[in-house]
Amino acid sequence: MEIAVIPGEYQRSPEGHHVFVPNPLPPELDIEPRILGEIEEATHLLGQVEMCRTLLPNPNLLVYGSLRREALASSTIEGTIASPEELVLFQVARRSDREAVREVANYSVALEWGCDELGRLPISTRLILGLHERLLHGVRGSSAAGRFKDRQNYIGANQDTPIEEAVFVPPPAEEVVRLMTDLERYVNLGNAAPRLVRCALVHYQFETIHPFGDGNGRVGRLLIILHLMQLGLLSAPLIHPSVYFERTRQDYYQSLQAVRDKAGWNEWIEYFVIAIAQQSRETVQLAQALLNLQQTLRQDIADVRKRASTQAALEAFFDEPVLSISEVARRTGLSYGSAKGAVETLETRGIAREITGRKKGRAYACSPILNAIFPGAGEQR
Incomplete structure (x- = not known):
């Protein structure tokens, strides 16, 4: 041996x-x-x-x-x-x-x-x-x-x-x-x-x-x-x-x-x-899940008013899932007011949520995307 x-x-x-x-x-x-x-x-x-x-x-x-x-x-x-x-x-x-x-x-x-x-x-x-x-x-x-x-x-x-x-x-x-x-x-x-x-x-x-x-x-x-x-x-x-x-x-x-x-x-x-x-x-x-999720969320906002600006904001979150209103505006070319309205629409639909709890320097996370990236995150402390 x-x-x-x-x-x-x-x-x-x-x-x-x-x-x-x-x-x-x-x-x-x-x-x-x-x-x-x-x-x-x-x-x-x-x-x-x-x-x-x-x-x-x-x-x-x-x-x-x-x-x-x-x-x-x-x-x-x-x-x-x-x-x-x-x-x-x-x-x-x-x-x-x-x-x-x-x-x-x-x-x-x-x-x-x-x-x-x-x-x-x-x-x-x-x-x-x-x-x-x-x-x-x-x-x-x-x-x-x-x-x-x-x-x-x-x-x-x-x-x-x-x-x-x-x-x-x-x-x-x-x-x-x-x-x-x-x-x-x-x-x-x-x-x-x-x-x-x-x-x-x-x-x-x-x-x-x-x-x-x-x-x-x-x-x-x-x-x-x-x-x-x-x-x-x-x-x-x-x-x-x-x-x-x-x-x-x-x-x-x-x-x-x-x-x-x-x-x-x-x-x-x-x-x-x-x-x-x-x-x-x-x-x-994960890549396949994100592609499927993107299609699903696009369908979820198909009936909203000002669909173009809302979809532009959604696409911005698929590039970076945590953004401020200013960052959404910069990435999409929307005015600050239009970006704010689009993010608020996503928030109403349960797609985005504010995560800082602050009045200034607020940031929004796209919850479905983060849930896909971090499976089971809700079970962690």
Whole structure:
């Protein structure tokens, strides 16, 4: 029986801790034929996601939904829980009494920033540090935002677990720059492995290096989307893999750890590819649901007075589901008064609702659209 060689080695750190230092990528892989078939299917599904973006009249809505669902799910994995309504309201009002909401909003900001930056520079240490800086801006851990760790970190069963009982102890701080330089080189050099496999390897390696004092899981999951874009598999953040990771959290952690413990590359790659495939299917389903919803709502307002202005306002919500009256006017070319009347008509029909509770700076959400993007949101706190 062949003994698996783990992709790294356990060492004694300068502080005396038993740490795991990963080997540089790529490892030697022997991917099972069944998994190669799953990789092909997931790649095909990502192509369908891209097709949906071209077929939708307002493709920005898919990006809007995926950005926010990814932010909510990735943060939930780390125990930072906010509701979709809290996130949407914060992004309008720019304030919240709950730090958890600000942390989730930061994730969305970091992902949008990363997508913009990717047009100017490839995935690099500079970009990764920028993601971390935005992720921790103004919330717990902000004093170390944008800087690699300067002390030993570890993963325990809970916050009170001592390092001696840790589930996993990553490399010491002294090794981070070297390991991240190696990772950056792998990300940006040509490689014969399938693109989804390369993305899976990079996520594993980043989480194993664990280069930050806090925020490693969230930055690592941000990088999945950016890496898929850099590899040409996505043109925008159109899927939300963290939703699958959050649903199957124990499998996510166990599959990553299986690589460190027993060189379980097939186990991790298969899990990762299934996650991408499932979330691609969900995006395709959402695109179809939004197309159907748009037709239904158009029919619902077919009998209103000033139908043209009301329909124009409705179409504006299908580009951005939360808008002020001024924003509706700007997007539609209507006068402020006409936009206000159109939104009030939508409100009367139960299509739009005011969400701030304020007399000034009011904003309206298209409830049916948000319900489609955030299924089951009404059941969340």
